[in-house]
Amino acid sequence: MNDRIVFGLIGAGGISRSQHLPNLSRASHIALKTVCDLNADLVQDAQKRYDIPHGTQQHKTLLADPEIQAVLIATRAESHVPLAIEALRAGKHVYVEKPLAETADECRRLTAAQKESGKQLAVAFNRRMAPAYQEARRIIDGHGGARNIHYRISDAYYIWGKAFGASPGTRIVHEVCHVFDLLRYLVGSEVKSIFCAASRDDDDSLLLQFANGAVATIMSSGYVTYDMPKETLEVVVDLGALRVEDCVELRTFGLDDCLQVYRFAGHPHPDRDITHVELFAKCGAEAMRQLRRVYYEKTQRLETLRSSGEHPQERKRLQEELDHHAPHINYMMDKGWLHAVDHFAQCLLDGRPCRLATAQDGLRAAQITQAALTSRREGRVVMLEP
Ligand SMILES: NC(=O)c1ccc[n+]([C@@H]2O[C@H](COP(=O)([O-])OP(=O)(O)OC[C@H]3O[C@@H](n4cnc5c(N)ncnc54)[C@H](O)[C@@H]3O)[C@@H](O)[C@H]2O)c1
Numbered sequence: 001m002n003d004r005i006v007f008g009l010i011g012a013g014g015i016s017r018s019q020h021l022p023n024l025s026r027a028s029h030i031a032l033k034t035v036c037d038l039n040a041d042l043v044q045d046a047q048k049r050y051d052i053p054h055g056t057q058q059h060k061t062l063l064a065d066p067e068i069q070a071v072l073i074a075t076r077a078e079s080h081v082p083l084a085i086e087a088l089r090a091g092k093h094v095y096v097e098k099p100l101a102e103t104a105d106e107c108r109r110l111t112a113a114q115k116e117s118g119k120q121l122a123v124a125f126n127r128r129m130a131p132a133y134q135e136a137r138r139i140i141d142g143h144g145g146a147r148n149i150h151y152r153i154s155d156a157y158y159i160w161g162k163a164f165g166a167s168p169g170t171r172i173v174h175e176v177c178h179v180f181d182l183l184r185y186l187v188g189s190e191v192k193s194i195f196c197a198a199s200r201d202d203d204d205s206l207l208l209q210f211a212n213g214a215v216a217t218i219m220s221s222g223y224v225t226y227d228m229p230k231e232t233l234e235v236v237v238d239l240g241a242l243r244v245e246d247c248v249e250l251r252t253f254g255l256d257d258c259l260q261v262y263r264f265a266g267h268p269h270p271d272r273d274i275t276h277v278e279l280f281a282k283c284g285a286e287a288m289r290q291l292r293r294v295y296y297e298k299t300q301r302l303e304t305l306r307s308s309g310e311h312p313q314e315r316k317r318l319q320e321e322l323d324h325h326a327p328h329i330n331y332m333m334d335k336g337w338l339h340a341v342d343h344f345a346q347c348l349l350d351g352r353p354c355r356l357a358t359a360q361d362g363l364r365a366a367q368i369t370q371a372a373l374t375s376r377r378e379g380r381v382v383m384l385e386p
């Protein structure tokens with residue numbers, strides 16, 4: 001099968017069920033041979049749903065298979081580096097979820113192991129490959145570069161509290177790391193200093209200065225409800241600006257050689273309703289806002305039904321709809337998940353230059369994260385090494 005890279009997947013939890021399993025199964029340049037998880041039920045379910053030939057609870061079994069050329073690691077952060085090093089030493093290319101690791105020192109262990117192995121490694125900072133951000137980068141580059149940026153990234157508090165344990169800075173480590181990488185990618189320069197202030201845990205404001213003189217602010221809040229778009233990017237270029245809302249719409253302001261509005265199709269999940277895919281392509285941000293509002297109202301209704309114990313049939317129906325049929329609120333826009341893994345495989349196949357984040361980029365994101373946490377704790381600007 002030399003038109004496809006044979007992949008193994010380690011970790012079949014949340015992100016794999018919503019993204020990697022469906023994406024690896026439909027990517028043009030990938031053949032998914034084996035799925036591995038400590039949880040046997042997740043392995044069986046994935047094999048059945050996506051027709052995957054092999055399943056195992058032992059990652060060593062997967063790594064020992066000489067036919068597997070690349071491994072996607074979608075476990076939680078603490079096991080990314082040890083598993084990635086093992087995979088590289090077993091002769092596999094590696095695509096690993098973000099954050100690469102929680103500390104820069106750990107990332108350095110991996111960058112060293114990767115050099116030694118001669119294998120390719122990409123970090124899943126997938127926003128680089130979102131069609132909306134690819135277009136934004138093209139426009140930014142054609143108009144003198146990014147000079148002043150604002151990025152808001154927000155969601156409902158309980159997601160991070162429940163999944164990763166609420167601690168000061170949790171969102172910065174696990175979520176804002178995406179933005180650090182994306183801004184470096186869009187600006188094309190290194191972050192040289194950072195200041196971070198918080199009004200409470202997981203409610204932060206960050207100010208970044210880049211070596212090339214660009215500046216950026218990031219608003220990160222875990223206290224926003226589902227009806228607000230999750231993220232918005234605003235960029236001032238040499239003269240004029242652009243705004244990207246939730247990866248479905250890009251608007252330009254004063255850039256007369258560009259369209260005023262670009263819209264981007266949504267991301268489909270094979271088991272769920274896909275009406276949003278075309279709605280986003282046709283109506284962009286307005287469709288996103290309306291869908292978000294409907295989803296929000298349904299979750300509020302479900303909460304009321306749960307606490308009152310009334311109308312059990314309606315509650316069951318609503319729960320079923322939100323869990324299994326409605327497009328997933330955080331995965332219905334195209335943030336580049338599928339393009340990123342498929343691009344990785346394509347680069348392995350034909351040697352084209354890879355646009356994904358490298359281990360070095362993963363390390364840089366970890367350094368910026370650490371500097372942000374230090375700034376937040378000590379109330380001062382932290383300088384980063386060039
Ligand atoms: N790129 C994105 O948009 C995005 C979105 C969400 C999560 N993530 C990242 O994906 C990673 C996973 O998050 P999640 O929410 O899916 O976590 P999760 O806990 O739902 O899933 C992790 C899975 O890994 C399995 N696992 C752990 N160690 C293993 C091992 N040694 N061998 C086999 N399986 C093992 C666990 O049993 C679990 O099922 C995190 O790093 C997270 O930050 C990325």
